[in-house]
Amino acid sequence: MTSLTHCPAPAKLNLFLHVTGRRPDGYHLLQTAFQLIDRGDVLHVHLRDDKELRRTSDIPGVPEEQDLVIRAAKLLQAEVLRRTGMLPRGANIAVDKVLPMGGGLGGGSSDAATVLMALNKLWNAGLKREELMALGLPLGADIPFFIFGETAFAEGVGEALQAVDVPDCWYVVIEPGVSVPTAQIFTSEHLTRNTPPVNMAAFCSYYSEQRELKQFGKNDLQQVATRLYPQVAKAIEWLAQFGDARMTGSGACVFCAFADEGQANAVLEKARGVWTAWKAKSLKKHPIAAKLI
Structure with a gap:
């Protein structure tokens, strides 16, 4: 080969x-x-x-x-x-x-x-x-x-x-049009660094018991990124009309989960001409990891 x-x-x-x-x-x-x-x-x-x-x-x-x-x-x-x-x-x-x-x-x-x-x-x-x-x-x-x-x-x-296992779903992801340097977020004086630890059992039970697609916890980096990049804050505010919208990683992209593809498509249609947005399905496994290792 x-x-x-x-x-x-x-x-x-x-x-x-x-x-x-x-x-x-x-x-x-x-x-x-x-x-x-x-x-x-x-x-x-x-x-x-x-x-x-x-x-x-x-x-x-x-x-x-x-x-x-x-x-x-x-x-x-x-x-x-x-x-x-x-x-x-x-x-x-x-x-x-x-x-x-x-x-x-x-x-x-x-x-x-x-x-x-x-x-x-x-x-x-x-x-x-x-x-x-x-x-x-x-x-x-x-x-x-x-x-x-x-x-x-x-x-x-x-x-x-x-x-861990979480429910399958579809995501709508918005690209706010800015690039957020990870180091800038982690070195910010506004970043909180003392969120109490949670255990994995609490995370797993949250997803096994809930009936709504509301995410666990929060993203501590979001408050810093939205302060520095208003576009990220606007994307979260817009997407939050349709569900529990939040930022991924240190930003800038914002996502919201939906139970089926039809719901995701409906939100994408509303985003047309307003945001650069796309949909994606959750994956249980990496597409090639099992084949190559």
Whole structure:
């Protein structure tokens, strides 16, 4: 096998996101629930005859050497060299970019996770899921989740993951038209960092008992993002007409859950000409994780 094409890199939504503290090294302690959805980027990976790792698609504003897909590929290539004494073949990596940057959907992290899984297969590297998760963590706290590959309750900096079950639904997602830098939100003096921890059992029982599509908890980053970016606040206010609307991640995208596709379509019709919006279905499992690891 010398190539893997049309590899999905799905987006994620944070169903809730609490900041419960801060470590001495500056990293924030979080609790969140990650939900995969059926919209995302698509990657194509082709092995080369040399050892070079190249991105063959242009992504405005992201130099090739800074792209998480290249950095992740280099990490795995170095790990294979360390384990086997042999440097594996290089690769051309093309990214069909769909997800907005700075949207809180995990696009760059998902791309990196898909590259790690694809090259692990193409190079016959044999790394287990947990090993790939650990390899990707230094590049981004969301990368382990995408390799974990299913709905998860997360703690720590986002890397301590446990599988959970939540009801299937459809989401309407609004792109407010701004890119929100994660670091700007986490360094804000307005960010609260003392939300009391919750346990996973409380989260699971909430979804098993409720009859309305109202999300658990809140997103502690939302108050900071809406203060800095009025467009995010406007998107939340507009979408809240139809349900429990909130921001995902550190922003900027905003989502609301609906029981069926028809309800999502009705809201999308109302958003036409007002917002850049789309619908997506929740996913229980990553589309390719089980096939590649």
